[in-house]
Amino acid sequence: MILSIEKLSVRSKEKNILDNVSLQLEKGEWYALVGQSGSGKSVLSQTIGQMLSPNLTAEGKINFNGENTLSLRRSDLKRIRGQKIAYIFQDYQGSFTPFRTIGQHFQEYQKVHGVNDRIVRKDNAIQALESVGLDEKFYKRYPFQLSGGQLQRTSIALSLLLSPELVIADEITTALDSISAHRILQVLKEKQQETGCTILFITHDWRHVRKYADRLAVMKEGKIVECGDKTKVLTNPQHEYTKQLIAAAPVLKASELAVKEGVL
Numbered sequence: 001m002i003l004s005i006e007k008l009s010v011r012s013k014e015k016n017i018l019d020n021v022s023l024q025l026e027k028g029e030w031y032a033l034v035g036q037s038g039s040g041k042s043v044l045s046q047t048i049g050q051m052l053s054p055n056l057t058a059e060g061k062i063n064f065n066g067e068n069t070l071s072l073r074r075s076d077l078k079r080i081r082g083q084k085i086a087y088i089f090q091d092y093q094g095s096f097t098p099f100r101t102i103g104q105h106f107q108e109y110q111k112v113h114g115v116n117d118r119i120v121r122k123d124n125a126i127q128a129l130e131s132v133g134l135d136e137k138f139y140k141r142y143p144f145q146l147s148g149g150q151l152q153r154t155s156i157a158l159s160l161l162l163s164p165e166l167v168i169a170d171e172i173t174t175a176l177d178s179i180s181a182h183r184i185l186q187v188l189k190e191k192q193q194e195t196g197c198t199i200l201f202i203t204h205d206w207r208h209v210r211k212y213a214d215r216l217a218v219m220k221e222g223k224i225v226e227c228g229d230k231t232k233v234l235t236n237p238q239h240e241y242t243k244q245l246i247a248a249a250p251v252l253k254a255s256e257l258a259v260k261e262g263v264l
């Protein structure tokens with residue numbers, strides 16, 4: 001097991017946002033976290049890397065490779081973030097500074113994490129860009145000269161550059177058309193197979209859950225209401241809320257899935 005979240009609660013002054021959440025991720029799996037807007041998925045993902053807003057407080061344990069990330073000091077967090085746990089966000093445009101080239105972003109990211117040789121940093125960057133299907137010329141481009149899909153590929157390359165063990169992908173395809181979204185997830189899948197990293201995949205899209213996830217958890221109002229093996233949950237959901245969510249996803253009727261998976 002790479003990540004074990006135990007009895008995690010997150011509160012603001014006004015309300016409980018996460019309520020006694022427990023979740024375990026196995027090494028190398030693709031774990032989907034599904035739930036309606038506002039159910040607490042992003043807050044959960046931010047808590048893992050201690051990235052919560054200062055007005056929120058967390059209680060419980062988040063065991064990542066034997067360390068409780070909730071009690072890590074700033075210097076330990078620096079060691080873990082990027083190198084062990086990486087984030088890819090929905091708002092990839094916000095992850096890039098407009099008047100700095102893609103190359104400068106790669107240079108800076110590695111410098112912060114202790115890669116001291118500029119030439120090595122450039123070689124790493126070009127290799128990483130190529131690994132997500134972007135050639136050397138993108139190194140000198142500015143973010144606004146890339147399409148949405150190309151920029152999201154770049155943010156995947158950047159996030160995976162230091163070979164993190166856990167990648168938290170928070171609605172990374174929401175801003176993309178469906179073909180670009182599919183390409184992005186294929187890239188992520190290939191990178192996962194290549195590096196063996198674990199993926200916590202936050203999404204609204206049940207098609208992506210069906211295609212990529214190994215296991216999943218369903219969140220409602222800050223609680224996990226159901227979790228388990230993907231095929232099992234999709235073909236035989238136990239909780240009323242899961243049934244409603246699946247029924248509301250037009251392309252994914254349980255019976256169709258069962259036929260496709262050979263269950264029926």
Ligand SMILES: Nc1ncnc2c1ncn2[C@@H]1O[C@H](COP(=O)(O)OP(=O)(O)OP(=O)(O)O)[C@@H](O)[C@H]1O
Nearest residue numbers: 012017036037038039040041042043044053055056
């Ligand atoms: N810093 C904050 N202070 C107070 N409330 C917050 C804060 N951040 C998030 N919340 C609240 O916590 C709840 C869960 O938010 P969160 O962003 O985790 O939902 P989500 O499931 O990721 O939604 P979406 O799918 O729309 O991204 C929401 O009601 C949100 O308004």
